[in-house]
Amino acid sequence: MxxxxxxxxxxxxxxxxxxxxxxxxxxxxxxxxxxxxxxxxxxxxxxxxxxxxxxxxxxxxxxxxxxxxxxxxxxxxxxxxxxxxxxxxxxxxxxxxxxxxxxxxxxxxxxxxxxxxxxxxAVGYRVPDWVAHDPEARPGEIVEETMHSKALRRDQPVKVYLPARFNDRLRYPLLVVHDGDDYLGFAAMKTVLDNLIHRLDVEPLVVAFVAPEDRLKEYPDHAPHARFLARELVPLLTERLPLVDTPEARCLMGSSFGGVAALSSAVRYPGLFGSLLLQSASLVFTDIGFDHGGGPYFDPVVKFVNRYRSRPTRPVDRIYMTCGVYEPLITPNRSMVPVFRAAGMTVNYAEARDGHNWENWRDRLGPALSWIFPGPQKFVYE
CATH class of the missing domain: 2.60.40.10 (Immunoglobulins)
Structure with missing residues (x-):
């Protein structure tokens, strides 16, 4: 015009x-x-x-x-x-x-x-149709419980999503979500899961929503947090629920610092998860020196990402990455894609004309989850 x-x-x-x-x-x-x-x-x-x-x-x-x-x-x-x-x-x-x-x-x-x-x-932006409540979609159930974590030295609340028609005689893949309360509260993730599963876009799955106590401490390459996920949470859920007990049926996800937590935990425990879902992950690094400009909370992040870039490993088979082109993290996210691919992982990378916010991450859930856990008409776990 x-x-x-x-x-x-x-x-x-x-x-x-x-x-x-x-x-x-x-x-x-x-x-x-x-x-x-x-x-x-x-x-x-x-x-x-x-x-x-x-x-x-x-x-x-x-x-x-x-x-x-x-x-x-x-x-x-x-x-x-x-x-x-x-x-x-x-x-x-x-x-x-x-x-x-x-x-x-x-x-x-x-x-x-x-x-x-x-x-x-702008013209052309639409809220995805699977974000709004669909009265035809049978709702899953959120079960709240608290587990004691020796790794974190505290009681840790966990909210577990069980899909509609949950059946103990079946086996389900597992998704573990960092900042779980925020994904539920600000990204409508339960509604999104109900709709995507109802539409057969996503395999019926169990989702563990975990909230941190101090995310700026626990999420940037924190050994106790990774140990909690690998040695406590996943074994407990596998023992209590009918889960597919193979890496390819497990995914770990997070946004911003939660994305760093997902990657660093997978690096500490390679082969436990088959996939990662990283949304606007704070993968800040330096090519020379250590002056990253992000403040002291980013020091452990930069230390971890610099170390990973110098010696890339293959902790998972597949990564789905999303990032907004209007956020400062677009450059480090773009830069990490070839690093992950060179390490032997399959990477599906998507950008959006959006920023570092929950509705951006919400809008990317459909394509991401349907790629990681494709619906039953597309894929069946052995």
């Missing part, structure tokens, strides 16, 4: 305009206004400055808004390629006071452990 015909430019051509005209414009269009590959963000208020705040690599942050002549309307227009999804907030300045909040003109929100953000969806 020609930028000169954007709605905000048509309004500008009519200036000066009164408050009632702006009221009608905002009521009609809301915010942001998505037209072709352009998005125009709006804010109304008597402030000294207004900005769009985001975490999109490649766009200025903050994205400064300009005041519409003789009004309280602030606007900013930026490029938004087809299929993009962006989370953002509005920041305003009144004198020396800064305030940041979700877009008052946009009802669409995304949620995370850190709070909520407004969502801007």
């Amino acid at each position: 020609n930028a000169g015909r954007l709605a905000i430019n048509r309004l500008r051509e009519r200036a000066p305009v009164d408050g009632a005209t702006i009221d009608r414009f905002v009521a009609r269009h809301g915010s942001p206004i998505v037209e072709g590959e352009r998005a125009t963000f709006l804010f109304r208020g008597e402030v000294d400055q207004a900005f769009v705040r985001h975490r999109v690599v490649g766009l200025p942050d903050p994205l400064e808004m300009t005041r519409f002549p003789e009004s309280d309307l602030w606007t900013a227009t930026t490029l938004l390629p087809e299929g993009s999804r962006v989370e953002y907030q509005i920041e305003v300045r009144r004198g020396e006071h800064h305030e940041r909040f979700n877009d008052p003109l946009n009802p669409r929100l995304a949620h995370s452990p850190l709070g909520s953000s407004s969502v801007c969806a």
Whole structure:
């Protein structure tokens, strides 16, 4: 679309305009206004400055808004390629006071452990149809229990998903999920599993959702955490549940630091899992020196990834990797793909025009899980 015909430019051509005209414009269009590959963000208020705040690599942050002549309307227009999804907030300045909040003109929100953000969806983005509750899909069951972990020196809660029509006489593959409570709460993972299994896209499987106590300590190459998974959790679940007791029927997954935990645990216990699902894994490394710029929490991550890159191993047979092109981790994730392949693993790598957030990871679950655990019409475990 020609930028000169954007709605905000048509309004500008009519200036000066009164408050009632702006009221009608905002009521009609809301915010942001998505037209072709352009998005125009709006804010109304008597402030000294207004900005769009985001975490999109490649766009200025903050994205400064300009005041519409003789009004309280602030606007900013930026490029938004087809299929993009962006989370953002509005920041305003009144004198020396800064305030940041979700877009008052946009009802669409995304949620995370850190709070909520407004969502801007470009032309071509759609929430996958297997994300919403399907009344025809029989629901699986979440069983909550607590196990004592000698490795972690504490009681560890575990939530276990049992698929619909669970049958003790059958055998099921196993998926272990880092940040399990967040995947359930912010990525609708139970609903996703119910739908994918109902549609025969994914094999009926058992899923163990595990939540950390201190993820910044336990997830970056932490020996006690890996020992908990390998010597306590998997053996206990295999003893109590009818699981397929072979590596190819087991997958370990995680996002961000949870992706590091998945890879490092598999490296410490090679051959226990047949697959990894890594979503925006924080696989930060340095090619020279140790100045990575990520802060002290990334020190053990960089140490582990540097060591792995210097001596790559083959802890699993297959890896499914996803990452958003708008997040800083896109470069290290792209860089690790040839390293994994050179080590002899099959890698399925997918990118999305999205960022480091739970809805991005949610939207990638369908293709990832159907590749790792293909439906019964495609694959049968021996």
